[in-house]
Amino acid sequence: MTLTLIDRTRRTGPDIDHATEQGADQDVAPEAAPAQAPDPTPRRAAGREADGLAVASFVLGLVGLLAFNLLLGPTAIVMALLSLARRTRRPGRAYLGLALGVADLVVLAVLVTVNGTVAWNLGA
DSSP states (O other), X not given: OOOOOEEOOOOOSHHHHHHHHHTGGGGSOOEXXXXXXXXXXXXXXXXXXXXXXXXXXXXXXXXXXXXXXXXXXXXXXXXXXXXXXXXXXXXXXXXHHHHHHHHHHHHHXXXXXXXXXXXXXXXX
């Protein structure tokens, strides 16, 4: 989709105003404004946001291995998938966050199976 901006100068005077009311102004060819590149700021902000999601996914997945894996594992997975969908510049961190989120859920499944609880039991 191309957006063309038309710059019309305002003309004044009795004969021009009268001609404009009559519709005679349509014979004048509008001048197109020079094409401008789109503003790169939103793309840069989206890239930083995706990078932040990748790093947050990695950190949450890592912390989720030790505590709150029921909550942090799925959160890490969702954040990693969002950052990959938004084309992060750090896909390695996003994939690590995804793997750690899945590992969080595996640790949770092992804890529930072995101990019958969702908490760590290091002692007797």
